[in-house]
Amino acid sequence: MPENDAWDYTLYIPNDLRAVTVCRRTLRLILTLHGLIGIVDTAELLATELVSNAVRHTKGPAALRVRRTPEGTVWIGAWDTDPAPPDPPRPLEQVAELEDGRGLGLVKACAEYWGWQPTARFGDRGKYVWCELGAA
Template sequence: MPQNATEPWEYTLHIPHDPRAVTVCRRTLRLILTIHGLIRLTDVAELLATELISNAVRHTKGSAALRLRWRDGVLRIGAWDANPEPPDPAPALDQASLDAETGRGLTLVQACADVWGWHPLARGADRGKYVWCDLGAA
């Protein structure tokens, strides 16, 4: 039975540096949203999480993590990775970028999320960045 979608919750899934982990994240996200009665957000949330985690796996050498947080009617989807460098800016969509096989991830995030951003992280010897986006329930 789905839980009350008004109660706040948070999950973090730590993943190895393995492209197959993107699928694990996507399926885990679907399960979490279904359990919490937020199935209506699943399709867009899966797209956003896939783009964020794919970038973390593709552009770094270390482990990564997917973080999901629900609070006040907003789903925050975030990806942590070990690279402290800022993400490449979201390029404008032109014919060349539409035909490219890669490079549109943050453009999709920017187009589909209500808001997105990133910040560097440093905790002791751990360094990296956290890229996040918000998706409202409306």
């Protein structure tokens, strides 16, 4: 299989905190099978934060999307049914000891890029919050 082979996976999940573990383990399997073990730990952390926010802060279903571009960038995104923008990330030094409120701060600190966009995919209005990792 070519090293820079592009691919795209989407995992649709219910609004259930147990789905975060399913997403994390599925992401690990996808990246490992595609030979990207070097980014698995960081990708799991980022996906966990994105999917946790999607499940905790909305009432509808959610989705995890992971794809690799032909250039080798790995893109991780979480879709949810709330079209409102996420709260801005807080600096990690302000939330280091807290249980909540550090998700997007971790994403901002660990990803090369991150952002969000409103979307009407999957038949519902909502948003994607995404981040990018170099697949080095």
